[in-house]
Amino acid sequence: MVMGDTAGLNAAKKAKKDEFYTQRVDIENELRHYKSHFKGKVVLCNCDDPRESEFFKYFTENFEKLGLKRLVATCYKSQDVDLFSQGECERAVYQIYEGDKNGNLTVDDDEVSVRYLKGDGDFRSAECIEILKQADIVVTNPPFSLFREYVAQLVRLDKKFLIIGNQNAITYKEIFPFFKNDKMWLGFGFKGNAAHFRSRYQDVATAADHRDGMIRVSGVMWFTNLDIKKRHERFPLYKSYSPDEFPKYDNYDAIEVSKSADIPYDYDGAMGVPITFMDKYNPEQFEIIGATESEGKGFSGGLWDSNSGVAQATINGNRVYKRIFIRHRKEEGKQS
Numbered sequence: 001m002v003m004g005d006t007a008g009l010n011a012a013k014k015a016k017k018d019e020f021y022t023q024r025v026d027i028e029n030e031l032r033h034y035k036s037h038f039k040g041k042v043v044l045c046n047c048d049d050p051r052e053s054e055f056f057k058y059f060t061e062n063f064e065k066l067g068l069k070r071l072v073a074t075c076y077k078s079q080d081v082d083l084f085s086q087g088e089c090e091r092a093v094y095q096i097y098e099g100d101k102n103g104n105l106t107v108d109d110d111e112v113s114v115r116y117l118k119g120d121g122d123f124r125s126a127e128c129i130e131i132l133k134q135a136d137i138v139v140t141n142p143p144f145s146l147f148r149e150y151v152a153q154l155v156r157l158d159k160k161f162l163i164i165g166n167q168n169a170i171t172y173k174e175i176f177p178f179f180k181n182d183k184m185w186l187g188f189g190f191k192g193n194a195a196h197f198r199s200r201y202q203d204v205a206t207a208a209d210h211r212d213g214m215i216r217v218s219g220v221m222w223f224t225n226l227d228i229k230k231r232h233e234r235f236p237l238y239k240s241y242s243p244d245e246f247p248k249y250d251n252y253d254a255i256e257v258s259k260s261a262d263i264p265y266d267y268d269g270a271m272g273v274p275i276t277f278m279d280k281y282n283p284e285q286f287e288i289i290g291a292t293e294s295e296g297k298g299f300s301g302g303l304w305d306s307n308s309g310v311a312q313a314t315i316n317g318n319r320v321y322k323r324i325f326i327r328h329r330k331e332e333g334k335q336s
Contacts, residue, residue: 022141022164024054026195030222031058033188034162037137037226039067044135046123047142047150049075050095050112055140060107063099071097072135074128076121092121094131123150132157137226139163148174151223155183160226162187167219170275171322173296179278180288185231186279187222193279195220221279235280237265246271247315251308252292252300254325256315265328270303272313272323281326289325300325 045055050073059071074094096113100106119125123132123142132138132153141164142150152174154161169175178184197215239245241264246255254270257263260277270289281288290301294311303325304311313320 021052021197022054023195023197024058026190027054027058030162030188031139033228033230034224034226035066037160040069041136042070042072042134043068044132044138045071045073045140046128046132046135046138047076047140048073050093056095056097059139060097060112063097068099069136072131074117074121074123074131076123092117092119094121124153129153129157132159136160137162148172151175151178151184162222162224162226164220165223167193167221167275169223170221170278171291171295171324173299176291176295176299179281180290182283184223184225185281185283187224187228188230189221189279193219193221193276232282232284234282234285235260235263237263239264241267249320250314250317251305251310252313252325253303253305254313256313256320256323268328270325270327272320272325275322275324277324277326285329286326287329289327291324292322295322 043059045053045059048055050056053073053075056071056073059066059068063071072094075092077092094115094117096115097107097111099111101111102108117125118127122128123146136159138154138159138161144166147165147169150163151165151169154163155178170179175184195217197217239262241255245262246257246264246267248255249272252270252272254272255267257271257273260273260280263271263273263277272292290303291299292311292313293300293304308314310319313323
């Protein structure tokens, strides 16, 4: 993820620190779009201290409304109630909740089963993988530094998920193929693609909405493979193609579209768009061809002129930031 001023976040990343704790309001704003997916399901929050996690609290308090079967939360080496224990304990715990047993509409302590893990609670450990195998849907804010491994595990085990990640993860060589092959897409997202997380790190963001005890992070997204209405909404297009406004790249067989809103409705070839386009992506309206070779070898789907020797897209010799290549789908009887 990228802050208004990236210094604080980059320092945290270098130190492999991932303590960014999601606010309840952000969880509620996103989860309200997915209610139909949870009936009769086992939900796992496997990167959460269950005694402090707002994800765990949300699901316990909405257990009956969502019709959940079971809720499980695991954490990494955190027995201390202190939210920022940084995994200093040698054992980790997990908790199981299976609903209101006495009818008082309250989550009572004796209704939450607390158990110890044998290891440190790492989501990659054998015992945590076994817990994951029993889950239907995973919902959490995983460590950003381990996002590639985390997603790969979910896909390998064919799990449904709704997780938070860095916008730049879209073009990670390990992640982009999932987007291209419609195995992952973006959720509804944070307002302005920015969020405030509870954190121990210094907030050096320049935005006006600084909040004490929190760090403001821009470029964060919800990543999911749960089908949602947004994914099938047509993106309105109003511009027609002209070669002057949409120049062709020097080294890619595609035209440059610097803003997603300017995608020409009448151009049938390949178009290079910013990664923020993925927030508007409708698989019935567009086809993802690939991405610039700077993101991964062979990513461009044959659009790249390898003789150029430059992996980034260029126009008149000037390099353009990473691009995703798309084209319109052929839809009989429909117009973009």
